[in-house]
Amino acid sequence: MESRIEPPASASSARRTGGAKVLVAYYTRTGNTRVIARQISRTLRADIFEIATVDPYPEDYKQQVAVAEQQRESGFEPALAATVPDIGTYETVFLGFPIWGMTAPSVIRSFLSKHDLSGKTLVPFITHGGYGTGQSLKVLADHAPGARLIKGFSKQCDQERQTLDEVTGWLGRVELPR
Structure with a gap:
């Protein structure tokens, strides 16, 4: 997957943050974080960038957990x-990611190591399976020490997965004509 910066989508309810240039950067495994990232981008008319690794994480959840x-x-x-390429042009960076093992995934540390956010406002938005943000805010503070880290947003996002699991189980029990 090749990540690229996408310009903001037009939206009638869009607003800018006082003319400051805003970037929404995010990493997602299941798509939950992407949904939030797109909403932020639309609402703020911000550029959006999906963070990806050269070697993707395993699709299998248990294997992914072991690698993480x-x-x-x-x-x-x-x-x-x-x-x-032009991180210096942004004044605010919204950074989204899921919680893995009670902290930010390693790919977020990579992103912060490769991008100098000194002097920028860093706004986290975090998805999790019910255990909260864990140590992720400490990771952000430690890896972006020159950034102004402000209170972000966190959301339990396992309801979708639970619903899909329930639907899959139900479909396995449905007796369809053969």
């Missing part, structure tokens, strides 16, 4: 598929 744990414990930062 190994990366977290070793401090490994995966290579990014692309970086924001």
Whole structure:
């Protein structure tokens, strides 16, 4: 997947933050964080950038958890598929990601290591499975020490997964004519 900056989508209810240039950067595994990122981009008329790794994480959830744990414990930062070429032009960066193992995924550390956010306002938006933001705000503060980290948004997003699991289970029980 090649990440690129997309200009803001037009929306009649869109507003800008006092003329300041805003970027919405996000990493998503299941798409929950993407939904929030697009809403922020539309509402603020902000550019949007999907963070991706050169080597994608495994599709299988258990394998992904194992890889994430190994990366977290070793401090490994995966290579990014692309970086924001003009990060200096943005005054505010909304940074979205899911919680993995009670913290930000390693790919977020990679993003922060590759982008100097000194002097910028950093606004996190975080999706999680019910355990809150964990240590993720400390990760942001530690990896973007020159940024002004402000209170963000967090949302439990496992309801969609639970619903899909229920529908899949139900479909497995439906007796269709053969």
